[in-house]
Amino acid sequence: MNIKALTPALSVSPQVHPADMAEIVASGLRSIICNRPDGEERGQPAAAEIAAAAKAHGLDFAHVPVVSGQVGAGDAAAMARALAALPAPVLAYCRSGARSAEVAQLAATLGEGAITRYEIVVIGGGSAGIAAAASILRRRPDVSLAIVEPSETHYYQPGFTMVGGGIFSAEATRRSVEELVPAQAVWIRGAAASFDPGANQVTLADGRVLAYGVLVVSPGLKLDWDAIPGLAAALGANGVTSNYRYDLAPYTDRLVRRFRGGRALFTQPGMPIKCAGAPQKAMYLACHRWEGEGVLGGAEVQFHTATPTLFGVADYVPALESYIARYGIDLHLESRLVSIDGTTKTALFEQRRGDILRRVEERFDMIHVVPPQVAPDFIAASPLAAASGFVAVDEMTLRHPDYANIFALGDVAATTNAKTAAAARKQAPVVALNALAALDGAAPVAAYTGYGSCPLTVEAGRIVLAEFGYGGKLMPTFPKWLIDGTRPSRLSWLLKEKLLPPLYWHAMLRGREWLAAPAVIDPQR
Template identity: 50%
Template sequence: MSNTVRENHFDVVIAGGGAAGIGLAASLRSRDESLKIAIIEPSDHHFYQPSWTLVGGGAFNVKSSKRLTKTVIPHGVTWLQDAIINFNPEANNLILKQGKTVAYEFLAVATGIKTDWDAIPGLKETIGKNGVTSNYSYEYAPYTWELVRNLKSGVALFTQPPLPFKCPGAPQKAMYLSCFEWEKQGRLKNIKIELNNAGSTLFAVADFVPALMDYVKRYNATLNFNCNLISINGEKKTANFEVKDGEGKISQIEKSFDMLHVVPPQSPQECLKNSPISNAGGWVDVNQSTLQHLKYCNIFALGDCCSSPNSKTVAAARKQIVVVAENLLAVRVNKPMPLNYDGYGSCPLTVERGKIVLAEFGFGGKIIPTFPWLINPLKATKLAWILKKNILPWLYWNAMLKGKEWLARPSGN
C-alpha cells in the first residue's frame, strides 16, 4: 500500500464539521485516542446557530456565535477542508470536490441541512434590506434587531415553511421576542403582527401549545395556518402566499409589510440527493433507534441529515452523538449495539426576553424533561431563560464540542 493510500484511509470518516460532526469526533477521541479520524468540512467558520434567535431579539452578541473551524477540530483529528461530491459505500470511500478519494472503515454522516435562499423567488435579492430579514443567518440576524428597534407602526409578518427545517420553534420565537420589545416600547398596539405558518398547528407537541397561546393572545398576534410564503417583492414590500382552505382548495394572496421575517425552506445537502446512502427524500437512511444505516452496517448518521423523525435541533444531535459513538465502536469489535436513541429534541421557546417554555420531547411527542424538579416544562420560566442564554452556549463550546457528555445519554439506556 502506497503512502498516499495510507494517508487517505481512516478508521472513521465524519462527513460534516457542524455541531454533530465535531461533537462526534470529540466523543470518539475521548473513548479511543488511537482512532484515525478525519472530518470533511469545507467551511472556514463554525457557528453556534441556536443563539441567532437571541441576536434577533437584541439579547446576544452575534460575534460570540462564530469561531474558526480550525479551533474546534478536536486534537488528533485530521481536517480535510473540502466538500463531498459522491458517496461510494460499496467501496467504502467517497470522492471530494478537489478530486481526492478518501477511504474509511466506518463512515458517520453529519452534513446538516441546506438552507435554500433561492427557493423563494425574490428572497435572495432583498434579504438584509427593504425590511426583509431572517434569524437563520449570521449575516442577517442583527438586521432583525435593527428592524425591531426602528419599527414604530405598520405590519410585521413572520413566516414558517413546511417541515423539515432547523428548530421548528424558531419562526415563532422571532415573533415573540419582537413583540416583547414593541410591548416594552409601547408600540405593540400600533403594529399588526401575523405568523404565516405553512403547517396546521402552532407547535407539533400539543402539550406546549397552551403556554404559547397565552403569549399569542398577549401580543394580539394573528395565526394564519396552511399559509406558505412563495415569493417576495422587496422594493414594493409585498409578499405572496399560497393558502389552503378547509376543503383543500389552494389560492394565492398578496400581503404588504413593513417588516418580514423569513424562514427559508430547507432540504438535504446536494451531495446526499440521489445518493446510494439516502432515501427517496435525500435523508441518510438509518434505523431511528440505533442510527445505523439500514443497508450498510459500517455507516451511521446523525444530526439534521439523517432520516430519524426527530426535531432537527442541536439538542437532538447532542444525544445522538453518544448513541453513534458507542454503537459504532461496538460494531467495530463485533459486539451488540448498546444504545437506543429516544428521539429527544429540545426547543427552548423564547416567549419574552427573560422567559422561555423549555420544550423537551421525544418520539411520538413524549415529554422528556431534563430538570422536571427545577423547571416546569409546560410554563414559561426565568430559569429556562438563564439556561438558554447563559449556560447552553458555554456547554456547547466547552462540553459538547470537547467530548464531555454531561446529561447526554438517552433516557432508558
C-alpha cells in the first residue's frame, strides 16, 4: 500500500481493499475513512465491504463520500466530524489519495471550533454518562452532544453479585456501547487525558482536543487491585475471586458451588466503594446456598471489613446482624486486607483494637476480595479534583464550585452519598436540567438529595432494601406497608431480580425518568 502520513493523526492512501486490513493494522492505524462515493468506477469495493473488513480487524470506519472536483464546506464539515469522532491515527482514502488530502486540509482550515466543538461533552459512557446524555437529549434533541468512551462494552454492574450467586448469567449483564449511545449523540471512541477548564477544552489520550460549552464528567472510579500486594496476580485461581470484575463473578459461583467445607473469607475495604453492601451480599448468598446444601456447618466464614460498623446506616444493621448470627459468621470490624498470597492461600489483615494496631494472618480455602477504590488517575491529577481526588461538586446541584459550566455525577463525583447505580439514576436528570440551564447562561434549577439504594441480598429470595440520602436519612420509595426496607423482603427480591434490570436498560439509559424526578430549586432562595 502507498500510505502517506499528513500528520501524526492522519494518513491518506489510494483505494483500500479488504486484503489490506492486516497491513493497515500493522501500520498502527486505528480507523479508516472512505471518501469515495459508491459506484464511482467499475470494480470499486463498496464502502460497506470495506467497513465489514475493517470491523473484523478491530478498526473503526466512517463513510464521508466526496465527489471528485466538488469538495465543499459541507464535505469539510462532515470530514471534521468524522475525524473528531474516530480513534486516531486515521487512514483516509479515495481513488488516488489526493481528494482525501484536500478535504482533510479544508476541514483543518475551518478551525478548532468547527472540528472539535460540541455544546455538551460527556466524559464516560457508563451508567451515569449515558443516562445523563439520554436525559439531556430527551429534553433538547437538537443539542450537539458527544460522549467520550474508550470501551466497546457496557456492563450492568449491579448484576455482578447475582452472577456470583448463580442467579444471573454473566452474558445478561453486558451490552455493546454502540447500541446504548443515544442516536442523536456522537460517540467519540477514546479516553480523556486532561482538562483545560479555562479554555473549555478536553484533550484525549491520542492527542485529539475537544471544545465544549458544558462539560459533564462521569468516567466512574478506579478499582485499585494493585493497592493490595499480591492480589492482582492471585485473582482467578487458588480460590481467590471478586464479584467486582465481570470475568471473575462466574468464578465466585463455581467456588461456592464446589465448596464442601473449610474456611471462607470475605473482605471489604474502607469507603468509598461501589455499593457498600456488595461485599456482604456475596457472603450472604454463599452462606444461604451452603445452608441449603447442608455444608454450612462445616464452614468457617469470616467477614473482614475495614469499616467500624457493619453498615453505614444504623437502621439496617439489626437485620444484617440477624443474618450474621444465623449463618455463624465471624465478624471482624476495622480489619483491613493488606496483602494476599494465592499459592499459600494466606491473607494478611491489619486490625485495629482500640488504640492497638495488629497484623493477623488468616488461612483460606476461598476468599472473596473487594479492592480499594479511588478516582481515575487523570481525574485526580486534574484541576477539577477535590482533595479526595474525585471531582469537586456542590452536593445539591452537582456543579463544580469553580467552573459554572462543569458538572459531575456517578462514582467520580466527590459527594457523600452511596456510590450506586440508583444514585446515578437520580443524579442524571438533575445534571441534565442544570447542564442545559448552564448552556443557556442560567443558574441551576434542579437539586439532588443524596438518594442511593443498596438492595442487600441476605438470602436467595429476600432482600433488605436500603434506601437513604445525605446524612443517612431514610428515603424509601415504597410505603412501609408494602416494603419495609429495614426488614428482609420477598417483594424487594422480585424488584432486584425481575424489575431493576429492564428499568436499567430500557428506562435509565434511555432517559426515561421513572421514579427519578429531580427536586426543583426554589428561585426565591
